[in-house]
Amino acid sequence: MPITILTVDDEPVQRRLANETLTRAGYRVVEAEHGEAALRILSDESAGPIDLVLLDLMMPGMDGLETLEVMRQKEFDQPVVVLTAKGGMESVIAAMRAGAFDYVVKPVAPERLRAAVHDALKVKERVETPRRRKGSASNASISFDNLIGRSEAMARVITMAKKAAASNIPIIIEGESGVGKEKLARAIANASDRARKKFVTVNCGAIPKDLVESILFGHEKGAFTGATERQTGKFVEADGGTLFLDEIGDLPLDAQVKLLRAVQEGEVDPVGARQTRQVDVRFISATHHDLLAAVQAGHFREDLFYRLSVFPIRMPPLRERRDDIVPLAEQFTRNFARSENAGHIKGIDRSALNLLMRYDWPGNIRQLENTIFRAVVLADGPQLTQNDFPQIATQLGTPVAGHERHLSDREDRRAPTDEAANELSGLRRAAAALRQAEQHPTSDPASDALMDGFLAALDSDDHIRPLTEIEEEMIRLAIDHYGGQMSEVARRLGIGRSTLYRKLKEYGIDPDAMREAG
Numbered sequence: 001m002p003i004t005i006l007t008v009d010d011e012p013v014q015r016r017l018a019n020e021t022l023t024r025a026g027y028r029v030v031e032a033e034h035g036e037a038a039l040r041i042l043s044d045e046s047a048g049p050i051d052l053v054l055l056d057l058m059m060p061g062m063d064g065l066e067t068l069e070v071m072r073q074k075e076f077d078q079p080v081v082v083l084t085a086k087g088g089m090e091s092v093i094a095a096m097r098a099g100a101f102d103y104v105v106k107p108v109a110p111e112r113l114r115a116a117v118h119d120a121l122k123v124k125e126r127v128e129t130p131r132r133r134k135g136s137a138s139n140a141s142i143s144f145d146n147l148i149g150r151s152e153a154m155a156r157v158i159t160m161a162k163k164a165a166a167s168n169i170p171i172i173i174e175g176e177s178g179v180g181k182e183k184l185a186r187a188i189a190n191a192s193d194r195a196r197k198k199f200v201t202v203n204c205g206a207i208p209k210d211l212v213e214s215i216l217f218g219h220e221k222g223a224f225t226g227a228t229e230r231q232t233g234k235f236v237e238a239d240g241g242t243l244f245l246d247e248i249g250d251l252p253l254d255a256q257v258k259l260l261r262a263v264q265e266g267e268v269d270p271v272g273a274r275q276t277r278q279v280d281v282r283f284i285s286a287t288h289h290d291l292l293a294a295v296q297a298g299h300f301r302e303d304l305f306y307r308l309s310v311f312p313i314r315m316p317p318l319r320e321r322r323d324d325i326v327p328l329a330e331q332f333t334r335n336f337a338r339s340e341n342a343g344h345i346k347g348i349d350r351s352a353l354n355l356l357m358r359y360d361w362p363g364n365i366r367q368l369e370n371t372i373f374r375a376v377v378l379a380d381g382p383q384l385t386q387n388d389f390p391q392i393a394t395q396l397g398t399p400v401a402g403h404e405r406h407l408s409d410r411e412d413r414r415a416p417t418d419e420a421a422n423e424l425s426g427l428r429r430a431a432a433a434l435r436q437a438e439q440h441p442t443s444d445p446a447s448d449a450l451m452d453g454f455l456a457a458l459d460s461d462d463h464i465r466p467l468t469e470i471e472e473e474m475i476r477l478a479i480d481h482y483g484g485q486m487s488e489v490a491r492r493l494g495i496g497r498s499t500l501y502r503k504l505k506e507y508g509i510d511p512d513a514m515r516e517a518g
């Protein structure tokens, strides 16, 4: 079966252009003229599997972003490349946040489209290969020693978790999705005296409501229609070991009653069984909800809450422990370079690390891990650089610089594309950035220049800017770029530290204030 791409665009001419390029590259193409039609095709099994979706963002009715969001809710996990008109950066950023793999600007240059599709399919294929992605240590070897936690916040979490590991008290780990709650739970279990016993996980949010009891507590053969075999519940499975109740806040109220009994008495009643069964289980629960608020709203039983949260541990999101970003990124790079046979990648450079440090990571460590995976699979050079993170660069407002470079790595530079021909030159772009800053007086032109990682050479009237202004901006840029490490700043600028400090005074630059404003 050839690889199939679904192109979704309300404009027939655009569809035809994209289809020609894709068909010529050997793909099978299926078309939809709006979001609803695309979702119908994705749900229709007789239409055959769809490997990738090329999605226009601007469409009447359900637009591209809405379509992407519904796709993700319905768990259609095909990579999505979005199409945008020039100037549609806001919706591109939103689409990237919603999980789009890449974007291409209309009019679409054939090489650019082919490169985006090729890259997306390459990452998809690697994700789907059965061999386990080794970004992290395997479950059995997870210990406090291989948990990365250089930040103070994470060091506190680990100290608390070590204390909890020594006892048998129920622990609840609170934190956003992807912060590492399960990983911490495993480290606790592996450091406890139950280390050699089972660690059983239940995702309470993923169990269908009418199966919760049977999955947790088990059932006898014939206990209900469809119970053709006896099933040992998760509690019995974990007997003697640790039971990890993930997303505990999603447990339905009636299952909470039974859970309370199991926690209090150490007894479970398999569905349809005549006798109760004693179990010896250590509980670690996790939630991304505010469980106390759920108690107050009547969605979670107060008695169960107090039982489970004897020892609460709050895991801060990655954006509150930025010191962990660099060691995590370095470790993921090393591990993926090994597991993905990308031995040519020796590490990750400063420019990339600086970019990753500036991003907020709404999907936390899991998102960072996936981002590095994608970069390792696609990078050609010996080091990952900021150009290998076009998605992050786009969301940070540096799309052109990041993306353009990303393109040029893959395109024939001798044959300028329509898109390349339409790009503004560096100088013009710098002037445009400055003009934009003028139109939004709250934003400071210098910091805009910092954001974009380049210095504007022209002012709003297209005249060359004075050297002193550029020097001041360059110093600010360097402080930002090297995270406030002043000896590095001086070295890179090619001046002595005392000259640097004199200039800071002259321009009224306060590196500490800059760092805090971060």
Ligand SMILES: Nc1ncnc2c1ncn2[C@@H]1O[C@H](COP(=O)(O)OP(=O)(O)OP(=O)(O)O)[C@@H](O)[C@H]1O
Binding pocket: 135, 136, 137, 146, 147, 148, 149, 175, 176, 177, 178, 179, 180, 181, 182, 183, 184, 246, 288, 328, 365, 366, 369
């Ligand atoms: N300290 C760490 N060092 C290295 N890798 C980590 C660390 N914490 C988490 N990870 C990795 O990040 C990913 C997400 O971690 P984990 O599944 O534990 O998060 P979670 O908070 O339980 O997520 P969810 O709430 O979505 O279930 C995993 O692949 C895990 O191996």
